Structure formats: C-alpha cells, structure tokens
Amino acid sequence: MSVLIDRDQGIASPALVPADGDLARDHAGAELNIGLINNMPDTALKATERQFMKLLQAAAGPRRIRFHCFSLPSVTRSPEAKWHVESEYSDLSDLKRERFDGLIVTGAEPAAPELDQEPYWRDLTELVDWARTNTRSTIWSCLAAHAAVLHLDRIERQRLPAKCHGIFDCATVTGDPLTRDAPAPLKVSHSRLNEVTEGDLTQAGYQVLTRSAQAGVDVFVRQYDSRFVFFQGHPEYDALSLQREYLRDVGRFLAREREAYPAFPVSYFDAATEEKLARFEKRARHQRHPALTNELPALTLRADIAAGSAAAALFRNWLQYLDTDAEAPLLAR
Structure with missing residues (x-):
C-alpha cells in the first residue's frame, strides 16, 4: 500500500x-x-x-x-x-x-x-x-x-x-x-x-x-x-480504542479464553458507567457464558x-x- x-x-x-x-x-x-x-x-x-x-x-x-x-x-x-x-x-x-x-x-x-x-x-x-x-x-x-x-x-x-x-x-x-x-x-x-x-x-x-x-x-x-x-x-489511539480492547477482554473471559476478569481502563469511563460495569462484572463471574456479552451496559466515556x-x-x-x-x-x- x-x-x-x-x-x-x-x-x-x-x-x-x-x-x-x-x-x-x-x-x-x-x-x-x-x-x-x-x-x-x-x-x-x-x-x-x-x-x-x-x-x-x-x-x-x-x-x-x-x-x-x-x-x-x-x-x-x-x-x-x-x-x-x-x-x-x-x-x-x-x-x-x-x-x-x-x-x-x-x-x-x-x-x-x-x-x-x-x-x-x-x-x-x-x-x-x-x-x-x-x-x-x-x-x-x-x-x-x-x-x-x-x-x-x-x-x-x-x-x-x-x-x-x-x-x-x-x-x-x-x-x-x-x-x-x-x-x-x-x-x-x-x-x-x-x-x-x-x-x-x-x-x-x-x-x-x-x-x-x-x-x-x-x-x-x-x-x-x-x-x-x-x-x-x-x-x-482514537477515543474508542481502549473501549474495544476492554470489551475484547471481557469477551475472552466469558469465553474462558482468559482466567482474570479485566479491570476497566483508568480515567476513561464516566462514574455511572464504572458503577454499571462493576455490577456486570459480579454477574459475569457467576454466569460465565459468551452470550452474556449481549447484555453489557451502554458505555459512556469521560468528557475530559x-x-x-x-x-x-x-x-x-x-x-x-x-x-x-x-x-x-x-x-x-
């Protein structure tokens, strides 16, 4: 190219x-x-x-x-x-x-x-x-x-x-x-x-x-x-690069391709999104299945x-x- x-x-x-x-x-x-x-x-x-x-x-x-x-x-x-x-x-x-x-x-x-x-x-x-x-x-x-x-x-x-x-x-x-x-x-x-x-x-x-x-x-x-x-x-990286990586790693955890659940990126999602992701993580640890990715919450980035x-x-x-x-x-x- x-x-x-x-x-x-x-x-x-x-x-x-x-x-x-x-x-x-x-x-x-x-x-x-x-x-x-x-x-x-x-x-x-x-x-x-x-x-x-x-x-x-x-x-x-x-x-x-x-x-x-x-x-x-x-x-x-x-x-x-x-x-x-x-x-x-x-x-x-x-x-x-x-x-x-x-x-x-x-x-x-x-x-x-x-x-x-x-x-x-x-x-x-x-x-x-x-x-x-x-x-x-x-x-x-x-x-x-x-x-x-x-x-x-x-x-x-x-x-x-x-x-x-x-x-x-x-x-x-x-x-x-x-x-x-x-x-x-x-x-x-x-x-x-x-x-x-x-x-x-x-x-x-x-x-x-x-x-x-x-x-x-x-x-x-x-x-x-x-x-x-x-x-x-x-x-x-563009604004959504870290989000794509995070969602990829969540998907790998749910598919049992990785053992550790990923932490969300530092200073990236807004406070409300971090709270929703923390709740989703608890659910994912108990209902570990690839289909659960369809129920991930809407994500909002910090404004700054x-x-x-x-x-x-x-x-x-x-x-x-x-x-x-x-x-x-x-x-x-």
Whole structure:
C-alpha cells in the first residue's frame, strides 16, 4: 500500500485513499516518505492504518506525505488478515529499495514468554539495525519499543503487577522540540502488561521526555544516525480504542479464553458507567457464558479524555523535525 496523504483529502478508510496515479502527478515538489510497519493484532490491523493516516494528515499542514504500509511477514495472522496484508501492503523487501524519511513501527500481540523468543524477533531486530542508519527518525510503539531497547542495549522489560490500561496524565520532563506546544498534561492512552523503567533507560543513555506518576515513562528518545523515538503508550489511539480492547477482554473471559476478569481502563469511563460495569462484572463471574456479552451496559466515556490532543502535538513536531532535517546528509546527523 502506497498512498499520498494530502491535507484536504478525506480518509474514510484505507481502501478509499487514492494510490499512485493522477493525484501524485498533480502535486509538485518534495514529499516526506513515511512507512508504517503495522504489526498490530488482526482485530486492530485496519484501525491502526486509519489512526496513523489521520494523524499524519492532521499534522502535515502544507506538507505532502507518501505513506507506505508494511508488516513483518513472521507475525502470525488469520487467513483474512493475511490476505489483507498480502493484497494491500507493500512487501517488506521494498523497504530497502527506497529512501524513507521516517518509520513508525507498532508492536504485536505477545505469543511467547520472552520477547527474543517471538517468531518475528529476527525480522524486527534486523529492522532496528536497518532503521538506525537509513531513516531520519523512527518511532517505536509500545511492544516494539520494548523489543528495540532489548536488542540495542539489553534493557529488559519488567512485568507489572496489574495491566497498565487507561488514560494517564503525562508531564514533560525536558524542553525537547518533540513536545513543543504540547498540552499540559498530555493525556495518553497506555495498554500494556510490562514496562521499561526510567532508571534502566537513563543509565543506558536514553533521554526521557514525558512521564506519568501512575504509568511511569511515556516518551523517550535516543540519537543514532537516525533519531529513535519510543512510545510506551499509544498516543495514536482514537477515543474508542481502549473501549474495544476492554470489551475484547471481557469477551475472552466469558469465553474462558482468559482466567482474570479485566479491570476497566483508568480515567476513561464516566462514574455511572464504572458503577454499571462493576455490577456486570459480579454477574459475569457467576454466569460465565459468551452470550452474556449481549447484555453489557451502554458505555459512556469521560468528557475530559482529550483523545488525540497529545498525538497531534507529537506528530506535528515529528514531521517538523523530518522536514527541517531533510537537507542534512544522512550520515552527518
């Protein structure tokens, strides 16, 4: 998949976005070439495409962005998702044939007890090594961030006592250009079972840009030939992403695909919804059956979650960095 993202172009779904052709020929001048390595689970595959396309479109301003979708071939997929990737995505081997200004690499649903035992580990680490010298900047999101720092500096992620799941207030730690004009606090979605700690990161030479009192490190960076940006959270999530994950996990509990009933996301649903969900949980524990999902209560989000505001600032500044850095020789940075 290769599309031209234009400021005034509507994006209803990836399938409706114009591909190479007349639109590209109607625009003159330089473009930013950005790749998305989308390794998200099948249920979130297309939503992730839309989220990043909309983010880049909103952040682009007058810039034009040539956007390419890839996925690691070693990520396990259902037949339907595999067909989507094979028919709509570019082959990963094409990545090394073009010059990319920036990459965005997402995590994948864990399948092994240790990251370096994942079936996609070799592909992912080869991508880390390639991106260090062949992009101006690469964003590593959530599990991909954990995998990258493990490969680069043997920083081990640590299991959390409970899932970090919700919207957390994050404060800026330094005056880095990436967080310029960002709202205070940044409200960022996190959804993970593990973390890398600030002490381990700073000892290895990483710079922490934002942190949360509850969720720990949020955004951190390290400069190689490429500027690597790491997200422990998911600033790209839309307003309903955490709700979809929560309902998925409730469904898995009722289907006996997981043993623990999921806690609802922190600072996400309004108080009345949390009360209704607590009552539903008691019922679900006594009447554990997949059909009970049809009786889940109506869900209302808090009015102050500020979905997308943090991502808008971060990605606007990231594109500014790519644009400003475009004239510099790649190996001189």
